[in-house]
Structure formats: structure tokens, C-alpha cells
Amino acid sequence: MSASDKRPLWVGDESFADGEVIAGVGMRRQSRTKELFGIKAGSDEGTMEHITPIKEIDSIKDDFTIKVRIIHLWTQKSKFNAKETYSIEMILMDEEGRKIHASCVKKWFPKFKRYLKEDSSIYVKKPNVAPNTLNFKFADPERKLNFYHDTTVKECENFSGSAHGFDFVDFNTFVSNNIMESKSFDIIRHIFEYGRMDTSEEDKSKHKMLLHLQDIEDTKLKVTLWGHNAYYMTEFLANNNSLAPVVVIVQFARVKFINGRPFSSTYFDVSRLFINNDIDEITSYKNKLVSENGQQLSSSGIKMIASKQNTEHDDFLKNHMFSNIDDLFEPLEEKTVIIVGTVKGIRQNIRWYYLACSNCYKSAKEKESSTDKVDGSHEVAEIVTYECSNPNCKNIKISVIPRFKIPLRVQDNTGTLTLTLFDQEAKKLFKYTAKELYDKNKKLGISLDLYPMELKVVVDKKLAIKIDITSYNVDNKSNIYGIARLTENANIIDELEKKNLNSQHDNSDSFIIGSSDIASQETKVVKDSFSHTGENLTPCARDNSTATSPTKLFSTPTELKRNLATCIDLDEMENLSTSKTPWLSPPDEQPISLLVPKKEK
Structure with missing residues (x-):
């Protein structure tokens, strides 16, 4: 057999080759391989020595061999290229039923890949021990293994442990x-x-x-x-x-x-x-x-299961009315509407997250308590604990988890409005959870009040958005809204924009004034009306909601100064935004009726 016809028999030991037909040479190589893995020469694999159980693995020793079954295997994609495989991930189980997570990165695929198969059994010599830093533990909670250049792998034919290692709960x-x-x-x-x-x-x-x-x-x-x-x-x-x-x-x-x-x-x-x-x-x-x-x-x-959730297509195109942003500033009735808008930015003076009760996801409030220090100094230690704001929450002792509450500035061709994006819908737009971004900023020492760079991906996105107008909005003339549902589906957005365009064409006749209509009107009121509104308009502080619709310009109240004394705290209500001071209109004011000037003869 020529040297070019030979290939490694054992992964990680290039000196061995298979395909040998000479019995003596084959036995010498087999003996050498068994010694490599701690097997007595001339013995059956069942009498193997120096096999380390998973429970005895530690980072002090690096020269050890494990005998395991690959009970699950999957690939991990690269964070920088979703089409590229970064690593092979495995859950390994020994004959005692203990499990450990193992990884093999792409650079070592040629060395190990053909031996890494789900439900196969292998010997692994000299894997590298690393800490298990995953928040969710599906194997050994403290350690994981990495395959690298010193690691050697061999097939195992006599694994005697469980086939799958199930751990059922009742x-x-x-x-x-x-x-x-x-x-x-x-x-x-x-x-x-x-x-x-x-x-x-x-x-x-x-x-x-x-x-x-x-x-x-x-x-x-x-x-x-x-x-x-x-x-x-x-x-x-x-x-x-x-x-x-x-x-x-x-x-x-x-x-x-x-x-x-x-x-x-x-x-x-x-x-x-x-x-x-x-x-x-x-x-x-x-x-x-x-x-x-x-x-x-x-x-x-x-x-x-009988579906209670409408399909995305029906929810956005069939079940609810289309609306423009300028129609949301002072709502007149309870209803659900659909808008199409582009995210222009994120308000910077409001937090992008809230601390939620891990049990019910309602907002949690921080409270301080004190206890004696255990060092015998009789000093008092301050302890920060949390209580859930939801009176129906069953858990007395709670932990908190950061969840998204992002005030987005959304714009269409009629105006701009702040809409609050909560956790459930935020998952559709971001690759990271609020907790992951919170922990990252905290670890890097970045102020938690600053917006993570990862949130910028939402800027300039065009979205179809479902909004619930509630009795609170109607009774208080409040434009505090949360995002009930959103989609980036281009087909749905195109259909909505076509419907809106057709609607505008249908209503365009109401803005065309004939000469006979003009001739029947007076001229004085127009000048007074525009000079009056120009002097008395007071925008909402730091958060001007803008309207460009003709109907809004021609329905201006006699006084537009807003009462900003009332501020609403709605942290527990995820269907509403808490990001904006309410915009209230005095109830006793009536809009001015505009008269069209009479044409002089």
C-alpha cells in the first residue's frame, strides 16, 4: 500500500493508518492505540483502566480520558454570518448517566467531524476543561469541554450505559x-x-x-x-x-x-x-x-386546538380599521386600529427597560430592608429586595428580570407619535433579550440609562402596528399608546398602504371647492383664524406630536395650551405606553368653523 493511500485511523494521532492487511503490523498499531487511551495491551476494552467519570473532571488535570455517548448533537451558527457554522455542540453522557456539554469549533472539524455523530459512543482523551457560563443549564452546571489540537477521539463499541439518559419529572x-x-x-x-x-x-x-x-x-x-x-x-x-x-x-x-x-x-x-x-x-x-x-x-x-389568536394577515388586513397617526392624538372612541409608520428614533430621556417580577412579569418595585451583619460587628447591612406591584401575584419572595419598554418615535405622512414597545413584540425585532443587554451594560460598567447600541437596528424600519385605543385614552384625551402587535411583513405593509391610498382618493372630492361655493362665503374670518392659532399654539414639552393633515389644521381649538399638570403612572398596564406626559384638551372648548371667503364681483 502506498503512503498516499493511507489515512489516520484514530482522530488526533496521525501516525496510525487503517487499511493494513499485515496482521502483525495491524496488531502493533492496535496495541499502540490502546496504550494511548489507557487500555491494557492485549486486553478487551471492557477491562480498561484510567477512564475518568464526568463527576471527577476538574480543571487541574488535563491528561484524562472519558468514555461517553453523544446523546444530542447540533450546530451553532456564527454571530457574524448566519450561513456559516461556528461550532458543533454536543451533550455527552458517561456510563453513570452524568452529562456534560462539549464543543468543537470549526477549525477542528477536519480532525473530529466524522466521529461526532448523534447516538454514537466515543473515547475522548485530553479535552480542555472550561467553565459553564450558560444561564440555562442542560448538563454539568459547573464545567464544559472543548475539543482542540491536543484532544484525541476514538470510537467506542462497548458503551454499557443508558441509550438516552432521560430524566423525567412528574x-x-x-x-x-x-x-x-x-x-x-x-x-x-x-x-x-x-x-x-x-x-x-x-x-x-x-x-x-x-x-x-x-x-x-x-x-x-x-x-x-x-x-x-x-x-x-x-x-x-x-x-x-x-x-x-x-x-x-x-x-x-x-x-x-x-x-x-x-x-x-x-x-x-x-x-x-x-x-x-x-x-x-x-x-x-x-x-x-x-x-x-x-x-x-x-x-x-x-x-x-381552537385558535383564539387571529392570523397575522387577518389581524392587520381584515379585522381592524386603518388609521393615520394624526387621528390618534385626541381619540374619540374605543377601538383597535392599524397604522403604518417608520421608526425615526428612540426617546433618550426615558428608560428602555423595566424590572419585572419573574413570576407574573408585572413591574416590581425596589424596597430596602436591613439585617444584622453575620460578622459579629453588630452593624446593620442594607439589603435590596423587590415586591411585585401586582396584588394577584402569588409569589411573596420574588426575583426580578429586565424586560423591554422602549419609547419609539414613529412617523407617517401625517405626523409623529411615541409608541411604547414591550417585551413580547420586541422579540420580533431584536436578536438579544432585555436581560442580555442589561447584563452586558452592567458588566462593562456602562450606565443602564444609556441605550445599548444593539437597539439601533430598529431605526428606519417600516412597520405595520396594531394599537388599542382604550377608555382611558378616550376619557382623558390621552395619546399614551403601547404597541399591541407589529409586523415587518412587506406584503402586508404594501396592502395597507394601497388601501390608505385608495381611501385618500375616495375622499379627495371633499377638498375640492368650486367657484360657486367660494362665491357664497365671507372673507373676514380666515385672517382672524390663522393669526389667532399662530400666537397661541403651545406644544407638549420635549415631545411634540406633529400633525400635517388638513383636517387637523382646519379644526384648531380657540386655545391650544395643554394642561400638563396631570401625569399618569401606568407601569402595570402593558397595553399602554408610560413614556409620555398626557396631552389633555379642555372639554368646554369647541372648534371654530371655517368660512370660505366670498369672491368679489
Whole structure:
């Protein structure tokens, strides 16, 4: 065999080659490889020495070997180029069932990639130990491993541990809030209802699907599938909906407690989904389910959840009236409207976030308390704690999490208005959460009152925006609004602009005045009207809402000075903006009727 026909047998040891036909040479190389991985020469792999369990890994030693199974594998995209793979991420499990997160960056793909396969078993010698800095822990909470130039990998054919390492939790653990939100867990249940795929976002990783799962004791749990897991489930149900039961395992799931109720979901590419797979855990669950019910479950199919959420298309194009910004300054009736506007900037004198109760997401207020120091000095230590402003919140002791509350200046061809963007809709525009940006600024020592540079991506974006005009707005003539829903969908925005353009053409006749109309009017009032409004207009402090509509200019009250004495605090109401002083109009004033001058003969 020529040297050019040879390739490395063991990843990381270029001196070995496979394809040997000479028994003696092959045995010498096999012996050398076993010594490399701490295996006694001439022994079976089962009598291996010097295998380090995951629980004994530490950063002091770098020359150790682990025997593991790759129970999950996914790729991580580059932050700078979404089309480029940055790393291969893995969850490794040893024969004791302990798990650890491992990474292999792109530069080492040629060395390791062909051996890194989901559900395969490998020996890994000399991986590099690093701290696990992820906020969400799905394996060893303290450490992770990196594959690098000194690392060596070999296939393992006698792994004797669990195939998948499931860590199931029961319903009682959920309801008692005994699950840490920062730690993953596994679910096994069967589907009794499912929702339609929500594809309103352009990013496919943000497409989602809701499942209603039920266990053998008939307890129910809502689980949201994101991205590729949602597509996997959609495809399965499209082809197998008549099968019953459909048993699902969600591995490495995440839970959030809102008002004491658990809501579970998959977590990016970390979570793994099993649907009616031919594995022991699902077979055992099905058998027990049939046994508990006394007979085979109905095969009539799984019900679809009745949708309460309107589709994006219907919500913006069918269900609500289109409006211009100048119609929102002094609202006359409760309703929901749609506007199209461009974000011109962010108001700089208002915070871009608020501290929310991690249980119900309502605003939390800081309070100080004191306690004696534990050092025996009898001095008092000040402790900052928080209390939720929501009287219905069940948690007494709370933690807080930053959430978005961004005052955007939005403009259309009739004016400019401040609209407050809250967390739910902000997720559609930003790659980072409010907490990530808050933590980053805090770590870098940047004032938390300054806007993170990452928020600038919203400037100059054209958006279709849904706004709820409430009784508060009508009763107080208030133009404090929050963004109820938004979309960047170009097709929807084009349709809305076409509808608005057609509407303007339909109404254009009302602004065309014939000579016979002009001849019947007086001339004096016009001059008085314009000189009066020019002298008495007082804009709202620091936040002038501008209107250019002819109807606004010709309906100017006799006095436009605004009463700014009343300020409203609406932190708990996420459907309203708290970013702007209310603009109130005196109720007893009536608009001047404009007379058109009479043409002199």
C-alpha cells in the first residue's frame, strides 16, 4: 500500500493508518492505540483502566480520558454570518448517566467531524476543561469541554450505559414549583390537542406550535415547540394523525412559572424531540396507558386546538380599521386600529427597560430592608429586595428580570407619535433579550440609562402596528399608546398602504371647492383664524406630536395650551405606553368653523 493511500485511523494521532492487511503490523498499531487511551495491551476494552467519570473532571488535570455517548448533537451558527457554522455542540453522557456539554469549533472539524455523530459512543482523551457560563443549564452546571489540537477521539463499541439518559419529572413536581427555571428536564406524555403552526416571524427558528399534553393520570401540560422541533411535529401529524396514542418525549425542555402556573417549551436547538419512536421508554408508556384505560385508545385522531389568536394577515388586513397617526392624538372612541409608520428614533430621556417580577412579569418595585451583619460587628447591612406591584401575584419572595419598554418615535405622512414597545413584540425585532443587554451594560460598567447600541437596528424600519385605543385614552384625551402587535411583513405593509391610498382618493372630492361655493362665503374670518392659532399654539414639552393633515389644521381649538399638570403612572398596564406626559384638551372648548371667503364681483 502506498503512503498516499493511507489515512489516520484514530482522530488526533496521525501516525496510525487503517487499511493494513499485515496482521502483525495491524496488531502493533492496535496495541499502540490502546496504550494511548489507557487500555491494557492485549486486553478487551471492557477491562480498561484510567477512564475518568464526568463527576471527577476538574480543571487541574488535563491528561484524562472519558468514555461517553453523544446523546444530542447540533450546530451553532456564527454571530457574524448566519450561513456559516461556528461550532458543533454536543451533550455527552458517561456510563453513570452524568452529562456534560462539549464543543468543537470549526477549525477542528477536519480532525473530529466524522466521529461526532448523534447516538454514537466515543473515547475522548485530553479535552480542555472550561467553565459553564450558560444561564440555562442542560448538563454539568459547573464545567464544559472543548475539543482542540491536543484532544484525541476514538470510537467506542462497548458503551454499557443508558441509550438516552432521560430524566423525567412528574406532574406533582411541576405544580409544587420544585423545578428550577435555569435547569433542563425531560417530559413524557401523549398528545390530546395541538395548535396550528405560527409562522408570523420571518426567522424560522421563531416559528412555533402549541401542544396540549396529558399523562396517564390525566393531568395536562402546555408545551410550546420552537423552530425545527415544531416543523418535525407538524410533518409527523400531517402523515400520522390517525394513530393513537401519539407519545412524545421532550428532552432538555425548559419551564417558566407565570402566576404559579408552569409553561414548558423547547429551548433552541438544545432540546430533542422523540415522537412514537421505537424505544423502551415510549413502548413502556404506551403499554401502561392501554392498561390503565382498560382498552386500546380511540384512533379517531388528535383534536386541533381552537385558535383564539387571529392570523397575522387577518389581524392587520381584515379585522381592524386603518388609521393615520394624526387621528390618534385626541381619540374619540374605543377601538383597535392599524397604522403604518417608520421608526425615526428612540426617546433618550426615558428608560428602555423595566424590572419585572419573574413570576407574573408585572413591574416590581425596589424596597430596602436591613439585617444584622453575620460578622459579629453588630452593624446593620442594607439589603435590596423587590415586591411585585401586582396584588394577584402569588409569589411573596420574588426575583426580578429586565424586560423591554422602549419609547419609539414613529412617523407617517401625517405626523409623529411615541409608541411604547414591550417585551413580547420586541422579540420580533431584536436578536438579544432585555436581560442580555442589561447584563452586558452592567458588566462593562456602562450606565443602564444609556441605550445599548444593539437597539439601533430598529431605526428606519417600516412597520405595520396594531394599537388599542382604550377608555382611558378616550376619557382623558390621552395619546399614551403601547404597541399591541407589529409586523415587518412587506406584503402586508404594501396592502395597507394601497388601501390608505385608495381611501385618500375616495375622499379627495371633499377638498375640492368650486367657484360657486367660494362665491357664497365671507372673507373676514380666515385672517382672524390663522393669526389667532399662530400666537397661541403651545406644544407638549420635549415631545411634540406633529400633525400635517388638513383636517387637523382646519379644526384648531380657540386655545391650544395643554394642561400638563396631570401625569399618569401606568407601569402595570402593558397595553399602554408610560413614556409620555398626557396631552389633555379642555372639554368646554369647541372648534371654530371655517368660512370660505366670498369672491368679489
